[in-house]
Amino acid sequence: MGEMTLLTTEEKELLTRAANLMEEILESLEIAKDKKLVKDLKTALQEVEEDKAKPLDELIRELNLEKEVRN
Numbered sequence: 001m002g003e004m005t006l007l008t009t010e011e012k013e014l015l016t017r018a019a020n021l022m023e024e025i026l027e028s029l030e031i032a033k034d035k036k037l038v039k040d041l042k043t044a045l046q047e048v049e050e051d052k053a054k055p056l057d058e059l060i061r062e063l064n065l066e067k068e069v070r071n
Contacts, residue, residue: 007015031037047053054062060069 031041044053060066
């Protein structure tokens with residue numbers, strides 16, 4: 001029978017961070033495959049750079065979401 005080895009706290013943390021990073025990479029790849037979403041994100045970023053974006057609190061008021069979104 002083989003010898004069982006337990007992971008140190010540091011090794012567990014490293015594995016958790018690696019798993020989280022892999023999950024983020026997979027999500028990024030899914031987004032990159034969605035051409036419409038990529039286009040929409042680029043448009044949104046361009047609007048922010050051109051100072052065309054609305055402040056979040058203004059958007060919340062416009063959409064009447066004050067009750068749903070509490071600061």
